[in-house]
Amino acid sequence: MREIETKYRVADLEELLVALKDAGVVMSDPVYQDDQAYAPADWTPGMPKSGRTFARLRTQDGMHVFTTKTPLANTMECAEHETIVVDRDAMHGAVLAMGYAPTVRIVKHRRTGAAGEISVCVDWVEDAGVFMELELVVDDDRDGLTVQADLDTWARSLGMDLERTTDTYDTLVRPVSA
Structure with missing residues (x-):
């Protein structure tokens, strides 16, 4: 599966x-997500991410989810694998044993909704601000840049002042947390 997304900084939640x-999008109530991001031990901020696999361990409502993301054409198009884990601490130890290093903790309050096949996420990210993510998960060979352009067109149709960013939350939070 590939996750293709666009992300926008939002001035007014x-x-x-x-x-x-x-626009007909029904949003959920906010949920609290506590994410620990991981990078290969030989990777440092500022190095290219494409082709390298990164990991995340998320806790939401007492459930722990382990995810790997491998950026493809850009950081907003990733091959993704995800599974539920029973023990966050044990998984953290396993990730370290696999040669990954913890990078930043990302804490956010997320609302979710859908516009057809587009997943809409509205996040208040501690130490970074408010963002909207538009995501499309595909299992075919659609061109990622074309999908991102279509997602951007949909976002612009909302008629708001949106600041598009290609930074991931770990990058957006890092300058404050470093």
Whole structure:
């Protein structure tokens, strides 16, 4: 599976929620997510990410999910693998044993919704601000850049001032946490 996404910094959360509602997107109540990001031990911030596999260990509502993401054409198009794990501490130890190093902790409050096949996430990320992510998960050979352009067109149709970013949350949080 590939996850293809676009991400936007949002100045006004309430304006965004109204625009999404007007577009027919029903958003969930916020949930708390606690993510630990990991990178290969020989990777340092500023190095290219494409072709390298990164990992995340997320806890939400008492459930732990382990995810790997391998950026392809860019950091917003990734091959992704994900599974539920029973013991977060044991998984953390396993990730370290596999040669990964913890990078940053990302804490966010996430609302989710859908616009057709597009997943819409609205995140308040501690130490980074408010963001909207649009995601499409595909199992075919669609061109990632074309999908990202289509997602951007949909985002712009909301009629809001959105600042598109290609930074991942680990990059956005790192300068504050470093």
